[in-house]
Amino acid sequence: MPFIELGDSIPPNTAHAVSVSLPTWKSNVGYEEGESWVVDNMTTGYPRFFIHRSIQAFATDIVAKHGRTGLTAVLFPSRRAAQRCVAFIRDKAPPSVHADLTLLHLVLDPARKTPDTLHSTTLAISAVLCSQDAFPFAKQYWQHSGDGVSSRRAEFCHGLFRDGMLVLENRTPSPPLSQQRKVHRGPRRYQRGSSIDGINGFNGAHHATTTPDAATDENADSIESTRFLEERFGRNLDVSLVDNAKSAIKRRIAGVLTSDLDLSTKSLPTMDSNARGVSNLKEDDIYLVPCGMNAIFTTHQAMLHIHASEPRESINFGFPYVDTLKILQKFGPGAVFYGRGNAADLDDLEHRLKNGQKFQALFCEFPGNPLLSCPDLARIRQLADAYGFAVVVDETVGNFINVNVLPFADVVVSSLTKIFSGDCNVMGGSIVLNPGGQYYQSLKSALAEVFEDTYWVEDVMFMERNSRDFKTRIDRVNANAETICEVLDAHPLVTKVYYPKYNDSRPNYEACRLPGGGYGGLLSCTLQTKAQTIAFYDALETAKGPSLGTNFTLTSPYVILAHYQELDWAASLGVEPNLLRISVGLEENLRGVFTRALEAAGACEA
Template identity: 25%
Template sequence: MKRDYIFYPINCGETLPQNNIHAVSCSMPTLKDVIDYEEQKEEILKKITVAYPRFIIHPYLKELSNYLKKKYKVSNDYELILLSSKKAVDVVSNFYYIHNAFQFKEDFGVIKVLKGRQYQKVLKFIQYVGYNLSSRLAEDYLYKIGLIENLQDEELEKKKYAQDIIISTLANAYKEQKENICLAPSGMNAIYSILKALKNIQARNGKSILIQFGWLYLDTTNIVSNYFEESKVFYDVTNLDILEEFLKNNQNRTLAIITEVPTNPLVKTANLKRLRELCDTYNIVLVIDSTFATPYNLDLKPYADIFVESLTKFACGNADVLMGAIILNSKFNISHIKNEFFKHCDTPYIKDMQRMALEIKDYKKRVKKISQNTKELIDFLPTLPYISKIYSSLDKENFENYKNLMFDENSLCGIISIYIENDFEKIYNALNFAKGPSLGTEFTLLMPYTYLAHYDLINSKKGREFLEKIELPINLIRISVGVEDINEIKKEFLRVKSNLN
């Protein structure tokens, strides 16, 4: 039977992409699903077994952990946490003063922690620093010892070419030398590695303040709070006057500024020319998370000392590889200390690189198609009466800063956020796009951003007041625009419009 629409409901807990055990997203088709997940309701936790690997332990990692507990005769008073390397074990052990006498003879990291509070604290810390063990590594291990019967059916690049394909693609995109690029097992591990390096540099030169410019991704903020005694947050990236006043009053104390271009989820862009001038004036390192921009939409080369990108997003496009990258900008002569920034990263698992190498070949083509669809969707969405406000690259108050960075008129960030004042739950539930965490996918992907990212703030008066202060609406849907036929995307929004009448 032929469907009238290409979009259809996806059951709660199904992987996104579907039927992929290495998916980094999962379907949460109703607002109740999201709330139940945030409140850790037992019924929904049974459904959601595969999701973003830094937030939910992958079933293969759970199975491997149980196997290793038996193999090494670990007491039931303890849980095993699996990490990307032995280096990662040292990072976690030193932070929490965990010193296991027992040595696990594995090629990856294994740490033994007490059940209960310590276990939960360590899991949360690993979420921040991104030293996650690859689900593909766990899959290979379990398959080799006969605990699973099949491997995921997926196409992979040849091992000997994989890493070079990824790095060469990024080098061409960022117009940078390959030796100034380092891969990491996640975007957060890349950010952690940069911030850890800056912390070490701080110890040598006496500068103590790290500035977060804009409302940054939550786990970036958490890393900053763990590693910097002195940090300052400026929530509004469009107001550099306040930042400049602070820098004047804190000369020789500010080490670095970290910002996202554009910001998540309101897609705001700072005046990078002026920001760069401030960094030069006060000798400050500027770190830019370029995940939303991508190196194919915006020319950020004249501004950042260091780029960090979550390759899990647009570079992958299929939401089935967790990986990040650090790109040092040779223009600003920071590469002479590149080892300081690279040494904290772990090398991604080879099969993750094989998969990424295959997907990153279409990076530029994918971004250009997404940008084209985004432009048409921005023009279309104001015709829908149920949308109260739209946040995009083309916002009037934002566009001048964004326009100055564009390679051409079609270089639009593939993220649009929409505020729905009335009937939010009804509209979110009715839309049949894929709905779940993450972004940058070839399939259009929706997320009720504030509910999934900041549910704790929604649930308190103080939290809601803070959301108002930073102008982050509760009833917000972040749209990661896909490469589907734009008319089909519009048709789905129109279908919901007709059902509301």
């Protein structure tokens, strides 16, 4: 991939890109330190950490119309999601910031006709209006839960709002904004606080900043988005086919749909009764959510609902993706954390269980991120059956083309944003229930209460089209990843390669690996010195930024980005500060790309 300038979207010129370019080691540190030369040049960011500028523009207009000076708005796709945000702020923030909390619900004007392709209930936005002091807590909820509004939904609904079609529920509609005073659109650039909670170093005032050229930017975004649609697909997406698109995605996740599909067909392939290695898996056992973290959050909410009368702690097993642990710690009675996820940790867990301690669920990743180690799912399953807790496995990194973890789990969650999509331009997540699991009926009942279908129709259509060649892409990514591992493992400057095929936990991976399955497209490595690591990273001719699972190779100093405020803590669990994480793509000649970067690393010590 050609060099991408600092702060530009990855992929370039993509209105709803999921990643952003941080092309040098120094720029990653500058990002974490909030240095202006980095943050002032960032046009976008990972959607749960940055609030997309189209969402900020909509929020600014809502405050201008229905709020007052000094307030900011955080947008959600449903009233219940917004209510959870308000409850979180009241629970976590000082009482002094509670007074300004306001929840607004915007709905389609009953006097207006609903667009033919959309149901009126999807055309609603809930806004939490809060002070600048409360905003960092609202931002925490946004980041942890994945409940925030999609940027595509925000763009669409913002247009309705400007035209006076989206109004306060039970209120007389006002004239459209075009007939009111001109309101500039919200900020063009983004800033951020700490890498974990968005509090330390956060300047909340930026969220209400206005720019005179933002309206022009918004029009350009709309034109660019339309152009992308036409170039990528040859025509605009037909959202009237969204129900079939959801079914196609679910069948693809179940492994029963591997070929291209005409969504206009009246009947989709029948679900195989033995899909994913379990009996009686049905389409309605698969739930689609707006992002992978929301799959974990929703599953946790369901488990809290099941154990409402007898609250129990959860277990985070293995080095965690940051927000998974935050969800378990901040929502409900808390969590026991096993940071290494090894046999000794399982021994300790078994000791706790034998002494009568009860848990609601164990959450783990397979493999883990960024060390690519794999928990012993067979032993975990035995303990869960014996002591009555649910097993929730995040298979995002392994993916279901390579491994089958559902027989060991009660729930399998995944971020579809990653390799399932590959194009790095749309978010999504999934929840799969094991119909043979001990918690199946309880989970079905709980999800009937806590699950909301808030996956925006345009995002569904992008995800369905992006995922059509998922299986063939995985095969090529697997091969490329093994090639890179061979290059790195053979080089004297590389001290460690982390990959399921190379790790001590490989037997645990093999127990779940499918016939023909590979070892995945994610790997990490460390070099002898920090100077060598920096030289290697800066010279590497790949895209460089957050996220993983893209069709192009994407590299990041993962520990710097995810754990900058807690590097010593990460190191105590075997995750070195200078570790590099490499998400492998479909390119050719990656061997040469990594060989040249290693040569640069060697030269820096000469």
